[in-house]
Amino acid sequence: MESGLSSFLSISIDFETSHLFFPRIVSWVMAGLFGLVVVTKLLPFLAAVRSGEKDLPIIGESRDNFRFFGSLALIIAYFYLMDVVGDMFPFTGYGFLYVSMIFVFLMSLLYMHEKTKKGVMIVSAISIIAPACVWFIMAKVFYITLP
Structure with a gap:
């Protein structure tokens, strides 16, 4: 019982890949937020463009x-x-x-x-x-x- 509890509480760190821990978390969070933006903003906008309610903002507008x-x-x-x-x-x-x-x-x-x-x-x-x-x-x- 003692060895099972001590192995549960022990931590081993792989120093060759430990620096990638937080960048992976940030990458997955950013990918999730990007997907959320696509689903909530881009898809309804593209549906409105297809139906003719809206125009694409980069086509036909002047630019400086x-x-x-x-x-x-x-x-x-x-x-x-x-x-x-x-x-x-x-x-x-x-x-x-x-x-x-x-x-x-x-x-x-x-x-x-x-x-x-x-x-x-x-x-x-x-x-x-x-x-x-x-x-x-x-x-x-x-x-x-x-x-």
């Missing part, structure tokens, strides 16, 4: 091509340049810091409707302060390596 393709170009450049600049300053996180400042500034300017002096000054301040705070918290407080 400058902002759309500008956003794509900035995002691609952001990830590419973060690695390039990060290689210039290895293990410091300056690649993240400098490229994020420029990215936030340009992305904000891209979506700013009226470019006033005050608006550009606010965007400039935010583009310096926000990435610097994130860099400080991630690199100096939590010791997370940034590119």
Whole structure:
């Protein structure tokens, strides 16, 4: 009886696969939520499109091509340049810091409707302060390596 109870209460950890425990749980939860969204939102929407009550939102509507393709170009450049600049300053996180400042500034300017002096000054301040705070918290407080 003693050995059965002690084996029931003992824990063995396989360290080669233990790091996959929580990612598997998160993956299954996300897959379940995706399925729930498909069943509750997408299927009724597609039924309404088939019956003619609604139209597909991407067909026939205008799009701001400058902002759309500008956003794509900035995002691609952001990830590419973060690695390039990060290689210039290895293990410091300056690649993240400098490229994020420029990215936030340009992305904000891209979506700013009226470019006033005050608006550009606010965007400039935010583009310096926000990435610097994130860099400080991630690199100096939590010791997370940034590119």
